[in-house]
Amino acid sequence: MQTEDSSSIDGRKPPRVVALSGGVGGAKLALGLDTVIRADDGRLTVAVNTGDDFEHLGLHISPDLDSVVYALAGISDPLRGWGRANESWNFMRALEGLGGEGWFSLGDRDLALHVERSLRLRQGNSLSHVTAHIAARFNVDATIMPVTDDPVRTMVHTDTGILPFQRYFVGEQCKPAVQGISFAGADQARANPALLSALADPALDAVVLCPSNPYLSIDPILAIPGVRDALRRTTAPVIAVSPIVHGESLKGPTAKIMRELGIEVSPAAIVSHYGDLIDAIVVDSQDAAEAFEIDLPVLATNITMHCMADKEALAREVLHFARTFGASHRSTLQECLP
């Protein structure tokens, strides 16, 4: 499918879009969506995974929220993929000199965010409130929110034991074989009311599941009571962007985990994983031949985002694809719901 060069999605009204995102991979598409939607005076809500959050050095760290905030603020590090650009590491070196924990790197500038957030949380503010404050300080237009203000902690069950997410991801560099994943606290967590409200908006144009790790980054979002139902009930088309390209991950350990869990590493398996939550999927052109296996509308295009132009182009394609569904399709779906 070819997109128009126009920055407008439908030429009629400013688009309203909700994106569900994990960290670095999701943040790339969120940045593309933000750029495209801002150009149309639209409204983007990015609901972000908090299963990776953890307490470290007495600070509350929210890696995925930060990746999205830094990306949309235009200050994320383009090479490292996480943290801030032009970062310095004097704090870390001094901390290691004191015998402190050095396994999780915190840049000097990045640290300010963790200190300020931790302070504001301790003062009784919600994570949503603090995130909104930080995003505003960075002049981010989009609404970036944690999917919940309650603690959810992704636990990775591996052949070397159950590891908190960051111990698995950073400490062990994803080396242990994954046998299962659980989300401590998810069943007690209250979905962010602002997310539920955005999904219930009858004027919503699209819900985008960013190409984040479905098992580690999107599942903790879906594990929160009410989120799956809200996705099923929204009148907007729900479109997943495949995190798998030609049998490998766009980024991170997605493919490795799928293999360890005995799942075929393909966009079809992603569709099967999301099940009735999604209405369509965007896959890479390299996987176009597989589209016939997928019993949903498929858009095949370049989904690897190397540069800003790639991010914007993919965002435009996804939004344009969403428009092809129209309200009628969702109305039909709605009728099937109890």
Place this chain on the structure above:
Amino acid sequence: MQTEDSSSIDGRKPPRVVALSGGVGGAKLALGLDTVIRADDGRLTVAVNTGDDFEHLGLHISPDLDSVVYALAGISDPLRGWGRANESWNFMRALEGLGGEGWFSLGDRDLALHVERSLRLRQGNSLSHVTAHIAARFNVDATIMPVTDDPVRTMVHTDTGILPFQRYFVGEQCKPAVQGISFAGADQARANPALLSALADPALDAVVLCPSNPYLSIDPILAIPGVRDALRRTTAPVIAVSPIVHGESLKGPTAKIMRELGIEVSPAAIVSHYGDLIDAIVVDSQDAAEAFEIDLPVLATNITMHCMADKEALAREVLHFARTFGASHRSTLQECLP
């Protein structure tokens, strides 16, 4: 009085010395003492004021302890007078960008100490324990300890209200006129048992009151129950080094505060302030003519410490001066005690 060039104090046994110190001014002499005493395989205990400690950005900051630790670790900034040498300030700039509190500067390297200390305190360790750990990581030989593990907070009563110490000292840059000073929590605080034990050691050779601000830095130490008595009972001579030279402070607002409190700015007034706690005073050569007003043994020498050689020379002079007292003098004093 002339000192010998020898690094030994009495040529017989390794010296044991206790120093009471505030921040930067005291840390200079503490460094001189440490160098001289280490050369003689002696034992230096530095008991440090904690009245300047405060919670900031969710971190426990102990400015005076840090000044002494950094000085003895050989990494204090020689120009700024506080914090670490070769410091960077990227955290502060980023924090200010986030709307965080920027009035109290924390360098990127310095911050590691505050984060690590705060974490260890939250884990249930005492400030003494954490301070010993930090000093050991910096290969400091001397025993550096807070004068108490309990919270003591210096409150400065000024013409603009009662200010916590750091608000007065850093926030207001000592501008408000001081009407009085109090030490919240001091009457409930338990003196560090290791300090009381060091002062009770019959082999102790000297107790040195460093040229710190008597009102802001030494008084909070003396306000802790048991410290005054321990100073009166120690068999070692207690020697104060004047923080006043020729009617002005060696450093900081000492002279300004004395004027505001209606106290003559002179070494004699310092002697009068310390009263029966001290056995002798070291004043600057410029104040030698005043010595006749002082009813205690006086050593007049250069007490302004510009460089390392100054610090070591003053330390040697103070320790040599202490030796001239011998045990007999203190025995007499002891007999007068109830």
